[in-house]
Amino acid sequence: MSDGTLTHTQRALLELRQKILNGSIPGGTRLYEVALAEDLQISRTPVRAALSQLAEEALLERGKGGGFVVRSFALADVVDTIDLRGVLEGTAARYAAERGVSAEGLAGAEKALLEIDRLLQRETVDMDAYSALNTQFHAVLADLSGSITLKREIERITALPFASPSAFLEDHNRLDALARTLGAAQAQHRAIIEAIAGRESGRAEALAREHARAARRNVEFLLSQETVLREGLSSLALLTG
Amino acid sequence: MSDGTLTHTQRALLELRQKILNGSIPGGTRLYEVALAEDLQISRTPVRAALSQLAEEALLERGKGGGFVVRSFALADVVDTIDLRGVLEGTAARYAAERGVSAEGLAGAEKALLEIDRLLQRETVDMDAYSALNTQFHAVLADLSGSITLKREIERITALPFASPSAFLEDHNRLDALARTLGAAQAQHRAIIEAIAGRESGRAEALAREHARAARRNVEFLLSQETVLREGLSSLALLTG
DNA sequence: TCCGCCGTAAATGTATACATCACGTGCAAA
DNA sequence: TTTGCACGTGATGTATACATTTACGGCGGA
Numbered sequence: 001m002s003d004g005t006l007t008h009t010q011r012a013l014l015e016l017r018q019k020i021l022n023g024s025i026p027g028g029t030r031l032y033e034v035a036l037a038e039d040l041q042i043s044r045t046p047v048r049a050a051l052s053q054l055a056e057e058a059l060l061e062r063g064k065g066g067g068f069v070v071r072s073f074a075l076a077d078v079v080d081t082i083d084l085r086g087v088l089e090g091t092a093a094r095y096a097a098e099r100g101v102s103a104e105g106l107a108g109a110e111k112a113l114l115e116i117d118r119l120l121q122r123e124t125v126d127m128d129a130y131s132a133l134n135t136q137f138h139a140v141l142a143d144l145s146g147s148i149t150l151k152r153e154i155e156r157i158t159a160l161p162f163a164s165p166s167a168f169l170e171d172h173n174r175l176d177a178l179a180r181t182l183g184a185a186q187a188q189h190r191a192i193i194e195a196i197a198g199r200e201s202g203r204a205e206a207l208a209r210e211h212a213r214a215a216r217r218n219v220e221f222l223l224s225q226e227t228v229l230r231e232g233l234s235s236l237a238l239l240t241g
Numbered sequence: 242m243s244d245g246t247l248t249h250t251q252r253a254l255l256e257l258r259q260k261i262l263n264g265s266i267p268g269g270t271r272l273y274e275v276a277l278a279e280d281l282q283i284s285r286t287p288v289r290a291a292l293s294q295l296a297e298e299a300l301l302e303r304g305k306g307g308g309f310v311v312r313s314f315a316l317a318d319v320v321d322t323i324d325l326r327g328v329l330e331g332t333a334a335r336y337a338a339e340r341g342v343s344a345e346g347l348a349g350a351e352k353a354l355l356e357i358d359r360l361l362q363r364e365t366v367d368m369d370a371y372s373a374l375n376t377q378f379h380a381v382l383a384d385l386s387g388s389i390t391l392k393r394e395i396e397r398i399t400a401l402p403f404a405s406p407s408a409f410l411e412d413h414n415r416l417d418a419l420a421r422t423l424g425a426a427q428a429q430h431r432a433i434i435e436a437i438a439g440r441e442s443g444r445a446e447a448l449a450r451e452h453a454r455a456a457r458r459n460v461e462f463l464l465s466q467e468t469v470l471r472e473g474l475s476s477l478a479l480l481t482g
Numbered sequence: 483t484c485c486g487c488c489g490t491a492a493a494t495g496t497a498t499a500c501a502t503c504a505c506g507t508g509c510a511a512a
Numbered sequence: 513t514t515t516g517c518a519c520g521t522g523a524t525g526t527a528t529a530c531a532t533t534t535a536c537g538g539c540g541g542a
Contacts, residue, residue: 007494007495007496007532007533008495008496009495009496032522032523032524033523033524034522034523034524042496042497043496043497043498044496044497044498044524045495045496045497045498046495046496046497048290048524049289049293049495049496052290052293052294052296052297053293055293055297056293056296056297058393065503065504065505065523065524066503066504066523066524066525067523067524076388077388077389077390080388080389080390080391081390084332084388084390084391084394087328087329087332088328091325091328147317147318147321147325148318148321149318149321149322149325149398150321150325152299153325153394153398157394248502248503248524248525248526249525249526250525250526273492273493273494274493274494275492275493275494283526283527284526284527284528285494285526285527285528286525286526286527286528287525287526287527289494290525290526306493306494306533306534306535307493307494307495307533308493308494
């Protein structure tokens with residue numbers, strides 16, 4: 001199993017997660033073990049295992065008398081969740097500033113910033129690479145907080161596709177606007193780290209909150225476009241309503 | 242099953258949760274399905290089901306190659322988690338103030354406050370009843386936020402025994418100090434609702450944060466006592482270190 | 483001595499048969 | 513017509529046998 005093979009549970013987990021995230025299985029749908037087992041050509045046992053893991057990821061919720069239901073996310077939930085990420089990352093930044101960070105921690109953050117800089121200097125930005133670096137920077141920020149509980153909750157929120165710090169980036173169709181967005185985001189990144197290094201806790205918290213707010217504006221802009229243009233928004237495929 | 246009977250899964254869930262919370266199974270312990278199944282006199286299937294639910298509750302974490310490990314909570318984690326509850330409840334209070342609450346919502350909060358008042362007027366306070374009402378008030382507050390995501394995260398954090406709004410109340414040994422604590426808490430409750438009703442979002446957020454801070458002080462006080470006096474702290478039984 | 487291979491044991495992964503529960507449906511009686 | 517019960521269907525709950533994986537230790541050879 002250390003080779004390319006996956007366990008049936010893992011395969012079921014991947015397939016079901018994919019189907020939920022891309023909207024193939026809409027919110028509110030009740031998932032039946034037998035049907036899924038037949039569909040995936042496996043027995044009920046690994047299906048159950050996969051379902052319970054998806055419940056841990058907050059993509060499913062347990063129904064009344066057993067069973068699982070796909071969670072519904074309305075537009076308001078998306079906005080609230082992004083704001084919640086801002087609150088949590090703001091708290092992480094504040095903790096980092098208040099409690100102080102190690103030289104290595106700060107160096108890790110600076111390194112991430114420099115790598116993003118290097119990427120943004122290019123003519124055309126490799127969005128996959130940017131997403132990875134951006135996600136990494138946010139992970140470092142959560143680490144700098146020094147709070148395991150907080151880091152875990154940030155990871156949890158961030159696992160939702162529309163609340164990820166790198167959500168919606170590939171959905172941009174106007175490249176000039178995207179370039180400006182990325183440049184502004186990077187400026188905020190740098191300011192947050194600067195505030196942390198300078199022990200300016202209030203500024204660090206406010207900046208991190210505002211940084212998430214930019215992501216929120218991005219969503220609201222994308223959703224304000226014509227219906228046709230919204231079709232391909234991969235991060236929002238699981239929305240209901 | 243709607244009668245007094247529980248499924249084996251439910252029984253296993255209750256017993257395991259209890260053992261983790263009271264420290265019978267210390268943090269870091271790996272749980273083996275076969276051993277637990279023999280211990281509980283059931284098969285592995287319901288044991289697995291119970292374990293995955295405990296993982297959802299954040300009491301267990303999944304090990305590397307499958308399997309579950311009891312989560313370890315250090316003192317610093319407890320304090321951080323209580324503060325995080327303050328941050329989240331503060332956000333809930335701020336949202337409620339910013340967005341406004343319905344008349345019914347406000348009435349529900351006032352009703353909870355009055356019931357707590359009535360309880361506190363008595364000579365000796367029924368702590369179980371107080372805990373229930375206090376928990377209910379905090380649930381109402383989370384509701385007033387109008388954010389499903391936020392409410393869910395508050396519920397999640399609050400499910401940890403040491404981060405519950407009613408944690409440590411029964412652990413108090415000095416009754417006069419306890420009475421003062423409860424009175425002060427109720428004053429904060431009232432101020433929070435007053436701020437929400439008056440749309441004072443900044444005040445509402447700060448008050449809710451400070452309200453959790455009082456819980457944090459309470460923990461720190463209890464833990465500063467002699468070792469002998471700390472033995473019975475039921476909410477802290479699962480601490481490691 | 484050290485490295486690597488193989489075998490064994492103990493763990494999780496999986497399939498399947500059966501038990502039990504929940505809910506709807508239809509019939510019968512008031 | 514309405515109410516309530518009985519029953520069937522389809523779902524989850526449970527036990528168990530077997531498969532597969534992994535970790536570890538001993539043994540052999542370099």
